[in-house]
Amino acid sequence: MARPIGYDPKEVLVNAMNLFWEKGYESTSIQDIVAVTGLKPGSLYNLYGNKEGLFEAVLDTYSTMNLEQVEEVLNGSDDPFKNIESFLQEVVVTTISNKKTNGCLLVKTLLVVPHKDKKIQEHITVIFAQVEALLAKTIQKAVDLGQTTVDAKQFAKFIITTIYGSHVYYKSDDDVGILRQNVQFLLDTLQKKEHSNTAIALT
Amino acid sequence: MARPIGYDPKEVLVNAMNLFWEKGYESTSIQDIVAVTGLKPGSLYNLYGNKEGLFEAVLDTYSTMNLEQVEEVLNGSDDPFKNIESFLQEVVVTTISNKKTNGCLLVKTLLVVPHKDKKIQEHITVIFAQVEALLAKTIQKAVDLGQTTVDAKQFAKFIITTIYGSHVYYKSDDDVGILRQNVQFLLDTLQKKEHSNTAIALT
């Protein structure tokens, strides 16, 4: 009855996402989006209303992908401490492989999106809170098993803070050592161990 | 012999700085700068060449101000551990009072400035390294006095990472508690103490 869409909406969003991620919201033009997605301006505006709408859809794509990955790692085994360890190592690996695109899209966006843009800010805040909640739940499991004695909620916040910070730090100094070191400090603190001075191995 | 300049160059830079800080580089137009500085476009271009040149001058102003402050606190007393403590508390206070302007201008800029802009990126990297070096020196003093046993350089990096991260975290969740908590974790780790669960008092 009607002309069907001639593209994969998922693919469009992933392509747009990668571009926004690399160049940032302000520096990415609709022309750029047209170039990477193949869709013409009219189609894009038809689909998403405007640039901001497209960006919100991109944020959804990004955060869904991330949340799924985090959830998978944090529930990877029966051993919560191991899962936290895997999560932290995963973060290191991801940060390194994201180098070109400058760390986390959400962090970047949060710091930059103008104040007016409450909608986007709140969107991101909600996603952050979800990741933190997942992490806190896993830490609590570790506490229940006697693997650590930290305050789960507090320590989840501390971990998240360190991850944010690592993204920034790595951007200014791309020495992989810092990433591993920070993870090691976190694990040591979690276990109240002496800091070992040896970086953890990467998988 | 010639017409003298009719403004205070320092004041111009501080005004421009505050605007860039609040709105970000891309979202600040020359028109905006004209509005807050009182200088007309022609004068601005005369002085700084272009928008990027102006921004570099702003970065200089910002980092000079910051470095001076950091140096002052870290050399505030004969007790290096106390000085580190004061520094961390100072950071908390500053982060809170900066709320409106979204954390550190340098962090924000680093994450956002397009790749091409190597000059600005390197500029910021150098400043970061200076702060870190100051911090490492103070920690080393503490080590020499037997106040702590951490690796000074490593721990300086960890502190810096946490500060970056706090800026981001606080942006998404303006609960002051997180800032104090993170500082407490750092101090506990520095002393290898049990984490106390009580936030440090603000001055």
Place this chain on the structure above:
DNA sequence: CATATTCTTGAATTATGATTCAAAAAAGAG
């Protein structure tokens, strides 16, 4: 195969913002 419906196209429009430049203004030297 005609038609209704929805999707696509991309040039045209509108908006915004960086930059230039020729003319005007200010000050001191002679």
Place this chain on the structure above:
DNA sequence: CTCTTTTTTGAATCATAATTCAAGAATATG
């Protein structure tokens, strides 16, 4: 008071980018 030098002005220009829209294309249904 005139002239030289430097600064200031701000409208005009140039550049870029967001958004619109009328015409064309594709499909399924009757």
